[in-house]
Amino acid sequence: MRRARGGLEMHDNAGMGGHVPVMLDRVLELLAPALSGPDRVVVDANLGLGGHTEALLAAHPSLHVIGIDRDPFAIDFSTRRLAPYAERITLVHGTSDQLASVLAQAGRDTVDGVLFDLGVSSPQLDETERGFAYSQDAPLDMRMDTEQELTAEKVVNTYSAAELTRILRDYGEERFAPRVAALIIKERAKEAITSTKRLADIVRQAIPAATRRTGGNPAKRTFQALRIEVNAELAAFEAALPAALDALALGGRVVVLAYHSLEDRLAKQALTARTRDTSPPGLPVPLEAHQPRFRLLTRGAELPSEEEVARNPRAASARLRAAERIRVDHQD
Template sequence: MADDDDDRPTASRHTPVLLERCVDLLAPALTEPGAVLVDATLGMGGHAEALLARFDDLRVIGLDRDLEAIALASERLHPFGARFTPVHAVYDEILDVVQELVGRPVQGVLADLGVSSLQLDEPERGFSYAQDAPLDMRMDPSQGLTAADVLNTYPEAEIVRILRQFGEERFAPRIARIIVAQRATAPLSRTGELVQIVRAAIPAVARTTGGNPAKRTFQALRIEVNGELGVLERTLPAAIETLAVGGRIVVMSYQSLEDRLVKRALARGATSSAPVGLPVEPETHRPFLTLLTRGAEQADEAELAANPRSASVRLRAAQRLRPTPDHLRQHTLRRIA
């Protein structure tokens, strides 16, 4: 059952991260008549609402794998009528969605990665280590393995790998060992059980810094359950490929693994692919992106005061300079097929 706060209007339940900065970065591309923006991570529709209100001729295609988010955002954005189209899809399907609904390149792509406010605020979804709940963690509750399935069926070595790779957890072997020992007695089913296991596995001196010691384990499981890094790795080149010349992409990530993938994808497009030493750079090897941010932008003090969940945000943005060279476009299409 949803918590009592679910009766609040959607707008009051959700404060979009870096809203004004996102609008400012996307604005030059969205003034074009008939402009289309793909909000690849619709959530509760806060960013989409601001953009639709600011640009009278803008159409927004909103993607989300969470049907509850789709429903809440659709209610919030109902006043904009046909200018908003919700799509139940994972964001690595962006190329297919754009081809089907728009049929041409778009002027903007926005992606606000990670777990949403909706998912964090509903204890029964199992994303939060602060409240006891079923070990679920699926962004789309209608399909896929749950966190409980992972913890109760994966070999110990695989659990260690997940905690190390996706959570950067240095005590991964100790945590995995206790998980396997405990599940031999009874299957794990609650987030509270997992929090207790992590606390037991991590030495007391290591629990005094860095926030809740279960944070890294929960992050790792969430990424595994939802295949987040693999999805993101497919999404980035596909999202860039959907952009028209002059179009802009803004991506917000909340942990280093995501930000590293975003940085790499944008830098690749902003770097010449010509062999070093050529006297003249061929047109087909010139950069097809220009970076709009210097490094990753973070929340300032005012943003942090208004929205504590912006503490870990890293924002990167780029603009499309020209069509993707054919050899790179074919490589992109093969990778995401």
């Protein structure tokens, strides 16, 4: 299996489990112009099971990829999968917000491409014992890095009502956050909430019946919120994307695959800020220091094709944005 964040596209000839990442061709197309020369370097900031990295290494014979992932299983699997390219990969167990330090340790001031493939992986979703899925009963875990201490069980059973409400509202966009939080507090007082099934049942009880009839499983938003909290996903991405943009060489490109509106909003804000002319209004000549350092490569967020979504419903939520560095100066 390979990590596919929002989804997997089946492909008979993909090998290693038969999986191809969502929007793979578009990712390769967008990064290719930055990788045409010798000794180019790409950071795969969410390596997963190596699908994007494998395709990039195959397409660019002199490319070196630095892959980062917080899941030890992903690092182990990718190490085996990418063994034919062992001399052209550097795999690091860590989080994307450590990108700057990872590059420093690798002796790299700049890189030519950075890929973010955000969200939860397919193995994490499909392996019941990881506790990510509300459709299967499992321990409340949700850790991407199985070596960290904070789990969903600890969040659900120790956070205050106010903290739970904030997480559900901000990370899950759950409009009934206070009701869900209140019922969690009530139920955990009877007995600790330790399973995904019990939590999903509690959420279902807290959501008004009329609302439960539409919009899919009512626990979806709560599980998303807990997953983001446990893994500090948004905080990591919010720090990692500016670091990636700072590290890009002239002509370097960044591609972001997001799978929910919170991630996509952060990507849009960061890329828009770097592609805007900040010269004071009314000047007869634009100021060089205020000219944009990047240009957008996508108009808004690009979506997967209908054919891809039909083959793989998990791809439906994918949103792709990309930008290219067009200017450097002493300030960068």
